Amino acid sequence: MRIFDPHIHMTSRTTDDYEAMYAAGVRALVEPSFWLGQPRTSVDSFTDYFDALLGWEPFRAAQFGIQHFCTVALNPKEANDPRCAGVLDVLPRYLAKDRVVAVGEIGYDSMTPEEDDALARQLELAVEHDLPVLVHTPHRDKAVGTRRTLDVVRESGIAPERVLVDHLNELTVAMVADSGCWTGFSIYPHTKMSEDRMVRILQEHGTARMLVNSAADWGRSDPLKTRRTADAMLAAGFDDDSVDQVMWRNPVAFYGQSGRLDLEDAAPDDAGLYEGNSIERGGE
Numbered sequence: 150m151r152i153f154d155p156h157i158h159m160t161s162r163t164t165d166d167y168e169a170m171y172a173a174g175v176r177a178l179v180e181p182s183f184w185l186g187q188p189r190t191s192v193d194s195f196t197d198y199f200d201a202l203l204g205w206e207p208f209r210a211a212q213f214g215i216q217h218f219c220t221v222a223l224n225p226k227e228a229n230d231p232r233c234a235g236v237l238d239v240l241p242r243y244l245a246k247d248r249v250v251a252v253g254e255i256g257y258d259s260m261t262p263e264e265d266d267a268l269a270r271q272l273e274l275a276v277e278h279d280l281p282v283l284v285h286t287p288h289r290d291k292a293v294g295t296r297r298t299l300d301v302v303r304e305s306g307i308a309p310e311r312v313l314v315d316h317l318n319e320l321t322v323a324m325v326a327d328s329g330c331w332t333g334f335s336i337y338p339h340t341k342m343s344e345d346r347m348v349r350i351l352q353e354h355g356t357a358r359m360l361v362n363s364a365a366d367w368g369r370s371d372p373l374k375t376r377r378t379a380d381a382m383l384a385a386g387f388d389d390d391s392v393d394q395v396m397w398r399n400p401v402a403f404y405g406q407s408g409r410l411d412l413e414d415a416a417p418d419d420a421g422l423y424e425g426n427s428i429e430r431g432g433e
């Protein structure tokens with residue numbers, strides 16, 4: 150089984166996670182830039198982070214046989230902090246980089262006017278740079294936030310097939326699917342979506358334009374939720390081709406719209422190329 154995790158924050162994870170992900174079938178992933186938990190106090194803090202997503206983290210992933218791509222943006226939460234507004238001015242430089250496969254995560258957190266501005270501006274940047282976008286939907290007031298997000302996406306003029314709306318659930322899947330955008334689901338250990346609920350959504354809505362991610366980060370999360378969902382699909386009677394569509398071909402088709410998803414080096418899923426971590430420890 151080959152797995153592409155379309156949303157995971159590896160900066161927050163250990164090498165044991167990379168090793169376990171490879172063993173589970175993960176061969177490629179996208180790491181969206183996001184909030185670090187601790188508020189950033191300057192634009193330089195973002196640029197160091199973006200540089201790490203483009204340099205150190207792909208190198209680290211490669212040690213474990215996994216291809217690493219990223220998305221960059223001013224995240225919805227920090228769009229409300231005036232110390233971070235200058236990020237929008239440095240983004241064009243990063244949106245030109247080879248491993249950046251979308252603008253994201255953008256969207257709403259608390260639905261403030263500042264978030265409106267950052268969302269609209271970054272949708273423009275996506276159009277200017279011919280990149281798809283990864284849109285986060287708020288965890289509070291999800292139905293209202295998702296509806297408003299779809300309105301802003303429509304007004305921006307970006308083609309809906311270039312938009313992935315993420316963190317969906319039973320209440321929001323239909324409105325996003327009807328909009329023509331791609332639908333993303335984050336599977337968590339204790340809250341929000343579970344793999345069994347995900348299987349029921351796939352049974353009801355089909356597998357087209359559906360993406361499943363672990364969204365693993367520094368919180369309680371599980372980087373193997375993609376594989377666990379794939380196993381739950383098989384147990385529920387989905388065939389291997391349907392699992393491959395959701396776990397590999399759909400994310401490849403979505404992020405492939407960037408023209409930058411170079412997967413030629415991807416190890417075949419049973420090649421056993423992984424021979425262990427060769428990262429030299431030093432400087433910690």
Ligand SMILES: [Zn+2]
Pocket residue numbers: 156158181183254364
């Ligand atoms: Zn995220």
